Amino acid sequence: MTGVSHQPLPPSVDPDVIAAFRDAATATISDNLDRLPGIVGLRPFHRGGKLVGTALTVRVRAGDNLAIHQALNVARAGDVLVIDGGGDTTRALVGDIMKAIAESRGAVGFVIDGAIRDADAFLASDFPCYARAAIHRGPYKQGPGAINVPVSVGGWVVEPGDVVVGDLDGVVSFPPAQAGALIEAVRAQEAREAEVLQMIREGRYDGRYGKVTKA
Template sequence: MAARPVPPPPPLDPALLAMFRGVATATISDNLERLPGLVGLRAFHRGGSLLGTALTVRVRAGDNLAIHQALAVAGPGDVIVVDGGGDTSRALVGDIMKAIAESRGVAGFVIDGAIRDSAAFAASDLPCYARAAIHRGPYKTGPGEINVPVSIGGWTVHPGDVVVGDMDGVVTFPPGIAPGLIAAVRAQEAREAEVLRMIREGRYDGRYAKPAG
């Protein structure tokens, strides 16, 4: 059963997106009122950060037909964000789909479910976040949806949301708040750099401490 077609969101200004390259997810989270983000996922790739915009997919537990259909329309900078309901009984993505994603310039995977061929991801710099790895393969009969709001770990991701990932996890946010958010992030980075400098110089007395960090 083919996924229900939904028009993609308008593209984000690449220059605005690039401002978040290398920004720590912890700093972004701090400036999103420490909201939960995408909890329960871990990185399976070798290293490197994730940056792109969400191409969202909703599938039934253990079925990856709609993910294949999403890869067919994905392009450079897309992050395949999959709501698999947290089910880990069958893998939704493996080495073949990783190769397809790489050939299309996909920025990475965020899977609320399981993957397989984890050794291939561990040897790759293509970002992949998921709940678990398992050898069991998926169904391919559908149904599914593409470019619809999805829920992962209690956090809603909308099509076109900015997706940032590092070894701490993944955060997402709507593109409309990106300019204000990056300004707040840069301000926090400057504060923290000053605190670290004071610590190195033996001048830190706790007055500039910020919560959790």
């Protein structure tokens, strides 16, 4: 068995930041991150529920979940396990048992560049899980792996301790230091879009975004 390297846990994201992004749409967040590529190619497997938490990052070799088991041993309340499985979908990296362990630790979701199994259990649950696919084949448990290192998930680099937000449109992440300016920009866009929708309802929208015709 090859070992798993562990780096120190980053600080948990401030609860005020978590609360601020609880009702922020990933599409609006993405718009205000310059519409950079973000995490792509993953889809939600859960029934419902918003994902907001601190990135606990894990890198594994294709089809091997030893490092994920070890990451669950150090997971804290509010952590999101962000797993770089190299996009491999030939073996599942997590299933119902690991979901139950994650929930018991207070973790708030999985973001997996790889596959899961026991999809029915995820689909019946509000525990957020984003992955590429579901498959019956189980994982190896030999390593190697790494915990709390930068990972590439769906073409996007996620750093340990990043803020992770997910909804039905997908998943975005960003550094906690960026949260204050970002939420201001998100709220401003939400206000503009609400105004446009109101203009449409009142028949005052002239086809130019944000422009008002005379009543």
